[in-house]
Amino acid sequence: MEPGANPEGRSEVDALRARIAELERAKGIHGHVESALRESQERAGALLESPFEAIVITDAQGRIVSVNANALALFGYGRDELLGQPVERLVPERFRASHVAHRGRYVAEPFRRPMGRGLELAGLRRDGTEFPLDVSLSFTETADGMLFLAFIRDLSGSRRSDEARRRVEARAEALLEAASEGIVIVDRTGRIVSVNAKAEVLFGYPRTEILGRPLEILMPERLRELHVAHRDGYFADPRIRPMGRGLDLVGRRKDGSEFPIEISLSYIETEEGRQAMAFVTDITQRRVLEQASHQAERLASLGTLAAGVAHEINNPMGILNSRIEVMLMEASDRGFPADVVEDLQVLHRNVARVSRIAQGLLSFARATPVLRARVNLNDVIADTLLLARNQMGKDGIEIRTVLDPRPLFVLGHGNALEQVLLNLLTNAQAAIVGPGFVRIATELVPGLPGRVRLMVSDTGGGIPADVIPRIFDPFYTTKETGTGLGLSLAYGIIRDHNGTIDVESRPGEGTTFTLTFPEWREEPGTI
Numbered sequence: 001m002e003p004g005a006n007p008e009g010r011s012e013v014d015a016l017r018a019r020i021a022e023l024e025r026a027k028g029i030h031g032h033v034e035s036a037l038r039e040s041q042e043r044a045g046a047l048l049e050s051p052f053e054a055i056v057i058t059d060a061q062g063r064i065v066s067v068n069a070n071a072l073a074l075f076g077y078g079r080d081e082l083l084g085q086p087v088e089r090l091v092p093e094r095f096r097a098s099h100v101a102h103r104g105r106y107v108a109e110p111f112r113r114p115m116g117r118g119l120e121l122a123g124l125r126r127d128g129t130e131f132p133l134d135v136s137l138s139f140t141e142t143a144d145g146m147l148f149l150a151f152i153r154d155l156s157g158s159r160r161s162d163e164a165r166r167r168v169e170a171r172a173e174a175l176l177e178a179a180s181e182g183i184v185i186v187d188r189t190g191r192i193v194s195v196n197a198k199a200e201v202l203f204g205y206p207r208t209e210i211l212g213r214p215l216e217i218l219m220p221e222r223l224r225e226l227h228v229a230h231r232d233g234y235f236a237d238p239r240i241r242p243m244g245r246g247l248d249l250v251g252r253r254k255d256g257s258e259f260p261i262e263i264s265l266s267y268i269e270t271e272e273g274r275q276a277m278a279f280v281t282d283i284t285q286r287r288v289l290e291q292a293s294h295q296a297e298r299l300a301s302l303g304t305l306a307a308g309v310a311h312e313i314n315n316p317m318g319i320l321n322s323r324i325e326v327m328l329m330e331a332s333d334r335g336f337p338a339d340v341v342e343d344l345q346v347l348h349r350n351v352a353r354v355s356r357i358a359q360g361l362l363s364f365a366r367a368t369p370v371l372r373a374r375v376n377l378n379d380v381i382a383d384t385l386l387l388a389r390n391q392m393g394k395d396g397i398e399i400r401t402v403l404d405p406r407p408l409f410v411l412g413h414g415n416a417l418e419q420v421l422l423n424l425l426t427n428a429q430a431a432i433v434g435p436g437f438v439r440i441a442t443e444l445v446p447g448l449p450g451r452v453r454l455m456v457s458d459t460g461g462g463i464p465a466d467v468i469p470r471i472f473d474p475f476y477t478t479k480e481t482g483t484g485l486g487l488s489l490a491y492g493i494i495r496d497h498n499g500t501i502d503v504e505s506r507p508g509e510g511t512t513f514t515l516t517f518p519e520w521r522e523e524p525g526t527i
Contacts, residue, residue, distance in 0.1 A: 054074045240265065383414070
C-alpha cells in the first residue's frame with residue numbers, strides 16, 4: 001500500500017470499476033442478442049418473400065397474420081385487404097364450410113404435410129376466378145401462440161401441360177388405332193408393349209393376349225431364332241427402314257396360318273427406353289394380283305405361240321385324216337389284211353387326237369367372243385348341270401347347290417362360262433374316288449361391294465402344294481389322259497370376263513375353285 005493512501009476509498013473505486021466492467025459485458029451480450037434477433041428476422045423475412053411459392057400465415061382462429069408478395073400477386077389482393085381476414089376468403093365458397101372443419105382438426109393436431117399429396121384443391125382470386133393449387137402445411141411456436149404456414153403453388157400451368165399432354169396422347173392413340181397398317185411396338189427385350197386394332201385383325205390376337213409377350217410369336221417358328229438376332233442388331237443400330245425392300249417376310253396368325261407381309265421399321269425414345277415400331281401390311285392380295293399378272297403375261301405369250309403351232313399342225317393333220325379315212329374305206333372294199341386295217345385305225349385315232357389338241361390350242365389362243373350380254377350365274381349353273389349331273393351321278397357323285405336367291409348378273413358370254421364350269425366339274429369327277437359330292441355356291445362377296453363369286457368345291461384327294469402354281473399352265477396335267485389345256489382355257493375365259501380364278505386345296509381334304517367377277521348393274525336411265 002502506498003504511503004498516505006486511504007484503504008476505504010480504494011475499495012470503493014475497485015467496486016465501481018468492477019460494476020462498469022460488468023455493465024460493459026452485459027451491453028456486449030445484449031448487442032449480440034439484438035444482432036442475432038435482427039439476423040433471424042431478416043432470414044424469416046427472406047423466407048416469407050420466397051420467389052418460388054406464395055406463403056400465407058394464420059393464427060389458431062384462421063385469421064391471416066402475414067402474407068408474402070407472391071401470395072398477393074397470386075390471389076390479386078393488397079396486403080391490407082387480407083391481414084386479419086379469415087383464410088377462407090381465399091377458398092371458393094362451396095368449399096368454405098368443409099375447410100373450416102379441416103382447419104379445426106389441423107389446429108388440434110398439427111403436422112407437417114408436404115406438397116404432391118394428390119388432393120384436388122382450388123383457390124379463389126379477388127376477381128372471383130378459381131385456379132388449381134397445391135398446398136404444403138407447417139406450424140411454429142411463437143411468443144404470441146402457434147402460427148400455421150401454408151406454402152401455396154399455382155398448378156394452372158401444370159394442369160394445362162397435363163391437359164395438353166393428354167390431348168397429344170389421345171391424338172396419337174387415335175392415329176395409332178386409325179392406321180391402315182397393323183402397328184406393333186416392342187421394347188428392347190422384344191416384348192410387345194402396344195398394338196393397334198389393325199394388328200389384332202391381321203394376326204387374330206386380342207391385345208390382352210399379346211401384350212407383354214415376345215414379338216416372335218407373330219412369325220413362323222422356323223424364323224424365330226434368326227429374328228431374335230435381327231432384332232438385337234436393330235436396337236444396337238436403329239434406323240428408319242421403309243417398306244418395299246424386296247424382303248420375303250411371313251407373319252403367323254393365332255390359328256397357325258401364315259401370310260406374306262411387308263414391314264416398315266421406325267423407333268422412338270420413351271421414358272421406358274428405346275422402343276421399335278413395326279408397320280405391318282398384309283400383301284396377300286398384292287401377291288395374288290402379281291401372280292395373276294405374271295400368269296396372264298405368260299399365257300398371252302403361250303397363246304401366240306399356240307396359235308401359230310395349231311395352224312401349222314391343222315393343215316397336214318387334215319390331209320392325213322382324210323387320206324387315212326379313204327384308205328380305211330378301200331381296205332374294206334379290197335379285203336386288206338386285218339393287221340393292216342388295225343394299224344390304219346390306230347393311225348386314225350392318233351391323228352384325230354392331234355387334231356383335237358390343235359383345236360384346243362386354237363381355243364386357248366382365241367379370245368372369248370366380243371359380244372357380251374347380261375348373264376345370271378345361277379342360270380349358267382342350271383344349264384351346265386343339265387349336261388353333267390346324270391353322268392356324275394352314275395359315278396356316285398352327288399352335286400349340291402347353295403345358290404344366292406337373288407339373280408347374280410355379270411357381263412359376259414354364257415356358253416364360255418358354261419365351258420369353264422363344265423371343265424371344273426369334269427376335274428372334280430376325276431379327283432373323287434368312290435362316292436363323294438361337289439358343292440356349287442354363289443354369293444355376293446362379303447366386304448367387296450360390286451363383286452360376285454361362284455365356288456366349286458369337291459371331296460377329292462386334293463392338289464399338292466407344289467403343283468398348285470402350275471395347274472393353269474398349258475399342257476400341264478397330272479392325269480394319264482388329257483391335254484392339260486382345260487384349266488388354261490378356263491383361266492383365259494375368266495380373265496376375259498375381268499374376273500379372277502383362285503384355288504385352295506390340301507391333299508386329302510379336297511379342292512375349292514373360286515371365280516370372282518364384277519357384278520353387272522343396270523345403268524340409270526336404261527331400259
